[in-house]
Amino acid sequence: MPDNAPPPAPAGRQDLAAMIVPLGRNLINAELPVLRAHDLAMWGYSVLLRLDDEPVRTQAALARDIGADKTRIIAILDDLDDRGWIRRQPDPDDRRARLLSLTPEGRRVRDSVQSAIQENEERLLARLDPADRKGFLNALQFLAALPAEEFTDEPVADD
Amino acid sequence: MPDNAPPPAPAGRQDLAAMIVPLGRNLINAELPVLRAHDLAMWGYSVLLRLDDEPVRTQAALARDIGADKTRIIAILDDLDDRGWIRRQPDPDDRRARLLSLTPEGRRVRDSVQSAIQENEERLLARLDPADRKGFLNALQFLAALPAEEFTDEPVADD
DNA sequence: TATTGTTATACTCTATAACTATA
């Protein structure tokens, strides 16, 4: 037990996961109509989001980053490629690897979907007390950025 | 667009779902070793949590409350019943229904698991700025209590 | 031999449909 612990609040609140997981499910459900309107699936959107920041050098790295499997994203990449939303170019330096990048059209789709989604999210956040809203976003950004190993005492499968 | 909207912060942050869903996954992963130590699966733990507050009158209601399917919880209830952690008594007033309740042993297991889980969660929350932590929990409790319909403009399947 | 991408296969999870009993 940590020595600086405030009262462990054993019955004071639900488990974080018990609140966060269903909340995530509701947020996903709110995204689905938007995604459907652009004929896009959740994994496809995840790929577009990940590629926005910077191109990615291998499909395996992309898969890992979005929490998927390298075998699972292939059909997704095929689909995005067919529509001209991403490019898959063989790396000249290592022809085994594929340089993944967003096309201008892909970026346009991504921006359009994301602003619709975030507009809806802002509608929810607007219902919060301003101070809570700020603390919520600060804390969420911090926690979401924590590497997976930080969540368990036990080492998580990580080799 | 809401008239009181602050700047929609289009590129300012990730989508809420994109932060919350992976965070939920990490929190679940952190729970798994604890659950395994009690030879309990996630759905079983969900059932114990739901039964804690008050007994439930039908299995279908229990399933709905924990976001499961009435056919899916049967094996889970069988298992919890076999271990003596829950009771399934036919309702004398309507012998089709099963009154579901926690046994003292079930409550003991639930408490033990939950305090281990929340102890770990407190370790994470302790890393937050105190004001953020408070805002985070306030906002989370509010958002987690929102009914599913509040998340979409479109009516969600609800008949 | 090791790695990237790919395909094929098997497995797990979940939902749909059909059945029994009570009402």
Place this chain on the structure above:
DNA sequence: TATAGTTATAGAGTATAACAATA
């Protein structure tokens, strides 16, 4: 006939294993 619980089946989603190309 309708509802609660149960069982059996089918489907979607996911991971594991084997393969081809390149290093």
